[in-house]
Amino acid sequence: MDFERWKLFLLVNEMGSLSKAAVVLNRPQPIISRHINALETQCGCNLFYRTGRGVALTEVAEAMLPRVQAMISEAEQIMLDIKGQAGVPVGRVSVGMLPSLRISAEFVAQARALYPEVELHLTEASGGQLAEQVATGRIDLAFVLREPGTVASTEEALVRLPMCLAGPADDPVSASDHVPFAALAELPLIMAKPPNALRMLVEVTARKLEVPLTFSTQVDPLTTQKALVCAGMGWTVTSRMAVREEVMAGRMNAANIVDPDMELLLVLVRSNQRPATLAIRKIARLLCDIARRLPEVHRGDPAPAYLPI
Numbered sequence: 687m688d689f690e691r692w693k694l695f696l697l698v699n700e701m702g703s704l705s706k707a708a709v710v711l712n713r714p715q716p717i718i719s720r721h722i723n724a725l726e727t728q729c730g731c732n733l734f735y736r737t738g739r740g741v742a743l744t745e746v747a748e749a750m751l752p753r754v755q756a757m758i759s760e761a762e763q764i765m766l767d768i769k770g771q772a773g774v775p776v777g778r779v780s781v782g783m784l785p786s787l788r789i790s791a792e793f794v795a796q797a798r799a800l801y802p803e804v805e806l807h808l809t810e811a812s813g814g815q816l817a818e819q820v821a822t823g824r825i826d827l828a829f830v831l832r833e834p835g836t837v838a839s840t841e842e843a844l845v846r847l848p849m850c851l852a853g854p855a856d857d858p859v860s861a862s863d864h865v866p867f868a869a870l871a872e873l874p875l876i877m878a879k880p881p882n883a884l885r886m887l888v889e890v891t892a893r894k895l896e897v898p899l900t901f902s903t904q905v906d907p908l909t910t911q912k913a914l915v916c917a918g919m920g921w922t923v924t925s926r927m928a929v930r931e932e933v934m935a936g937r938m939n940a941a942n943i944v945d946p947d948m949e950l951l952l953v954l955v956r957s958n959q960r961p962a963t964l965a966i967r968k969i970a971r972l973l974c975d976i977a978r979r980l981p982e983v984h985r986g987d988p989a990p991a992y993l994p995i
Contacts, residue, residue: 691724694718784816785909786908793976812878813829821957827956827957833886852922852932865943871899954977
C-alpha cells in the first residue's frame with residue numbers, strides 16, 4: 687500500500703478541496719489530482735465526489751475513513767518507535783511554561799537545533815494549572831513552584847526563587863532592600879486565589895507569625911496582578927523572577943521579604959501517564975540545563991531573581 691497517497695487522501699478530506707491540499711503541500715494541484723486518481727484506480731471505486739465547492743467523501747470512503755486513520759497513525763508510530771530505538775529523539779513533546787519564566791525563545795531555538803525531529807507543543811499557565819495537566823497526562827513536562835521540603839522524588843528542583851514585596855515605582859515601602867514579613871499586615875495585597883503555591887506559603891507564614899493579612903483583590907493572571915500594582919491599587923507578594931523586568935525598567939519596586947526569608951523552588955515535573963520517550967528525556971534535560979544556568983546568566987542583577995541550589 688502507498689502510505690503517502692493514503693496520507694494525501696486524509697489531507698484532502700480534511701481540507702475539503704484538492705486546491706487547498708495543494709497549497710498546504712506547496713505542490714501543483716494537477717499532481718494532487720493525479721495521486722488521488724491513482725488511488726481510486728487502485729481501489730476500483732471513487733473516493734471523492736467532485737463538487738463545485740470542492741470534494742466530499744463517497745459512502746465507501748466514509749465507511750473506511752476510521753480504518754485509514756488508524757492505519758496511518760500506527761504506521762507513523764512504528765517509524766517513531768524505530769527511530770527512538772535507534773537513539774534519535776523524535777515525536778511530540780508538550781511542555782508547560784510559567785508566564786514569569788522568560789526562557790521560551792532560548793529553549794525553542796536550542797531544541798530545534800539539537801533535536802530537529804522533535805515536535806514541540808508549549809502551554810503557558812499558572813503553576814497549579816500546569817501541575818494538574820501533568821498529573822492527568824495532558825502535557826509531558828512542566829515548570830511549577832514548590833515550597834522547600836515538598837519536592838517529590840520524581841521531581842527535579844532547579845533554582846531557588848527569593849520572594850519579595852512588589853509595589854508601584856513611587857512606593858517607599860517596597861523601595862527598601864528588605865521588608866519584614868510583619869509589615870504586610872498594613873498593606874492591601876493583590877494575589878491569586880487559593881489553591882496557589884505562593885498564596886499558600888504567604889498564608890501559612892502569616893498564621894505562624896500571627897500576622898493578619900488583607901487580600902484586597904484576588905486575581906489569578908500574573909499580568910493583571912502587576913498591572914494593578916503599577917497603577918497603585920495595592921502590593922503583591924511574588925518571586926523576584928516574576929517582576930524582574932518591571933523592576934529593571936523602573937516600573938515597579940521590590941523589597942526582599944525577611945524575618946523570615948521566603949523562597950520557593952522552581953521545579954520540573956514529569957507526567958507518569960505515558961512512557962518517558964527518548965525525546966521527552968532529552969527535552970527534560972535541556973529544560974533543566976537552561977533553568978540551572980539562570981543564576982549565572984543574570985548574575986549582574988542588583989538583587990538576584992535566581993539563586994543556585
